[in-house]
Amino acid sequence: MLVVVIIANVLYRHYSKFPLPIYLIVFGIGLAIFPLFRNFTLDPSLFILAVIAPLLYNEAQSASRYWIGRGAINIFSLSIILVVVTVLLVGTLLHGIFNFIPLVLTLVLCAIVTPTDATAVSTLIPKSDEYKIPQIIMQNESLFNDASGIVIFDLALTVFVTGTFSVNHALSIFIIQFVGGLLLGAIIGLVVRSVLRLLIGLSDDTPFIMVSIELIVPFLVYFIGEELQLSGILAVVAAGLVQGSERDNLGLVSSRMQLVRANVWEIVEEALSGIVFVLLGVSLPMIITQIMAQQATLIWVLILVGITLYVTKFIFRLIWTRYLVWMHRKSDHRWTDSWLMAFGGVSGTISLSLAFLLPETINGHPFVYRPMLIFIVAIVILISIIFASIFLPKITRGDQPDNQQDPEIWLHRMFVAGIHEIRDDQEFPAEASIVVDTISQQLPHRQLRNPRLQRKILFEADNAERKAVKHLYEQQKISSDELHDYIRFLDLSLLTVSGTIWHNLFLRIKFGIHISRRRELGVGQSMWLTSPLISEQLYWQHVFELNGKNIHPIESVGFDAAMKAIEPFRKHKTSQELHAVQRFYRERHRRMNLPKPSNSAIYQLFLRAFHAEYEFFQQAMLSGELPAEIAEQLQQHIVYDEMAYLQKRSSFMD
Incomplete structure (x- = not known):
């Protein structure tokens, strides 16, 4: 019952x-x-x-x-x-x-x-x-x-x-x-x-x-x-x-x-x-x-x-x-x-x-x-x-109430205000990426995510990245081995994103065994509890290092090309699916190219974002646009977000 x-x-x-x-x-x-x-x-x-x-x-x-x-x-x-x-x-x-x-x-x-x-x-x-x-x-x-x-x-x-x-x-x-x-x-x-x-x-x-x-x-x-x-x-x-x-x-x-x-x-x-x-x-x-x-x-x-x-x-x-x-x-x-x-x-x-x-x-x-x-x-x-x-x-x-008094519209505007506050932070780019991705997941949506549309956006980004990397090879900026290994990395990443739970379990075991053979046993054991996507990123960084190569410049070019290719989707009503794909690429870029995030910096950026959200609804109330009932809901969201962050601060370091 x-x-x-x-x-x-x-x-x-x-x-x-x-x-x-x-x-x-x-x-x-x-x-x-x-x-x-x-x-x-x-x-x-x-x-x-x-x-x-x-x-x-x-x-x-x-x-x-x-x-x-x-x-x-x-x-x-x-x-x-x-x-x-x-x-x-x-x-x-x-x-x-x-x-x-x-x-x-x-x-x-x-x-x-x-x-x-x-x-x-x-x-x-x-x-x-x-x-x-x-x-x-x-x-x-x-x-x-x-x-x-x-x-x-x-x-x-x-x-x-x-x-x-x-x-x-x-x-x-x-x-x-x-x-x-x-x-x-x-x-x-x-x-x-x-x-x-x-x-x-x-x-x-x-x-x-x-x-x-x-x-x-x-x-x-x-x-x-x-x-x-x-x-x-x-x-x-x-x-x-x-x-x-x-x-x-x-x-x-x-x-x-x-x-x-x-x-x-x-x-x-x-x-x-x-x-x-x-x-x-x-x-x-x-x-x-x-x-x-x-x-x-x-x-x-x-x-x-x-x-x-x-x-x-x-x-x-x-x-x-x-x-x-x-x-x-x-x-x-x-x-x-x-x-x-x-x-x-x-x-x-x-x-x-x-x-x-x-x-x-x-x-x-x-x-x-x-x-x-x-x-x-x-x-x-x-x-x-x-x-x-x-x-x-x-x-x-x-x-x-009219549409301007719809709580979801005000929630969306408040979260966007917090995102804009720290999105372009130059001092802590890795930490800013984590905070932006976390807040963007809260953006309210009135319908279920469309898996087919999300795959379409993902494939669009993937194709753009492959073309950009092949263009590097044509310009002789990377070798054929680097091109082969990176394309293989993209194949496995794409397969993992769209694969079944059994396939992801197989990849988890495979990467764990491989890395435990070549590196410390503790690292290999930790792969059993790590997302296959993260395992792949660590694995291919290791492969490039063994061959005396650097995957980071290639990934940066691919990241920029992928994000640029999916930007036109903003014009359509695809925000939920677009955010999911953008989050995948930002997290990958952060792990592979940006410095290891600092817990204290993440804490500071979250505080800045929450403060920006507070200022947003306070200004809206002072201007008379925001009803008191909706303002209470917005304030509750911020308070709950702060509590949730404090209870699981360590999870934002993954």
Whole structure:
């Protein structure tokens, strides 16, 4: 399932016309073909612990405490009052229209679909100041209505199982679980925060220790909350909020740990969220089969139930967000904000997780309504995602970024600025070549490399080099032996570049044996772990030296001819393939003709390149051309590049 999540994310990055959850569900349906997944079930008692708890904890950590404080009224209105009203009114209406579903189960159904998925919405709405407030309101709402929906879900399901209901009892349980869960989570969060501060004070804040503790917290908090008959989910949310405030207070303290933590949680969140939708896809065929076994025409009725549930919930949400939500500041498009928040009420990961929490058996008997309820939830999720993906971009269309605000265009320009800074360095040409090649590999490309085109450029350069070397022979500047050996060198190099892995392995062995016979044994042994291209270059330099000749002047002429021959390809859209060929020739020329690179010089040139990149985006921001969001992305790239270089400085000496 994790492999499927990865594949779906890759496809979505290249073909984003369909929302990511659609890809995940479709791939999940594909997995259902295999015998392992045909009757796949996940223990509901573990699902909320393993999936929902860490997702909500991370969501709470990332929430803005400032906006939660300012939006407390909206949070209470949307996350508690609207949830309760929607469950009671829409649930009753749904039961009145489709009375074959018991009233308690329609309430359960509404409790399942009321939690909203702010993460799914954020991928559909571009960041903008114009719609910043509605997006913040939806993010804060989703944090707390998840917990409200889960508490009501538990209460309604308990009523269905026991068959008894008391308003006072239900209200008291709701308050105890809600308030008690928040207090418990806050207390545990404060304890964990104290432990983390102590570790930082003792300089024991290594990423392994700190991040491992954080990964344990949501499971521990949820388990304790449930054991004390409180809301484990609300406890997790409260603990996440406390820990998030501590993260804000850290500033630049334990910066490496904070960076690792952010990356780890990003991976955990995307993996768990993706697996939930894959689970829906895996379960759908089995659920549909179970429904069809009860009554063939029931499937169409359930689709109608899902549509009705979504439409009525949508209308309630639209009216509520228009008249009972405070927008913090005056808006010139108040109805547009409400339509945005109505379509933004997407049912997603939490709703799907709650649907899977429905028990398979009740009082020892199969729960026959379970497949129907999960199917209805799936219909609501699909409709909400599809409608959001269609209408949200249209609502915010006037604020869509133009091409000048495309992050990839700015990335390309920033990397080029760094390359231009050190490309023509005369003092350290070998080191400059290494830095230029390293940075040029980062240039963003919108399509896959074309191997056929790359070979065409390579052959063009190779032919030009052969002609230049033969011209040297015709001018009697080199001997026939030198011409023969150099042409043989070019043949083997070309064959290695375009050869198979088995051919390269053979060359590796051949060169290793040959050089170990003629030179030091240690040099020969090192060839086993050296690229065949590098081995060939060392080998033919050695051959020329044995014959009292010098390969360096010949290689310089060939290099200049090859680079000049492929220069016209710059006029065409072949940058990716051209850079690959240019990098091959520059690396060869550096190894065979330039002095051995200095590690300190490489370090200085990288610093100059990074500084030039910093200056580029700073100037672009000062001029007003570069939006702040894209500037943050550019700065992150530079920071990550610097860290990557520092972690593997020795590898740039190859």
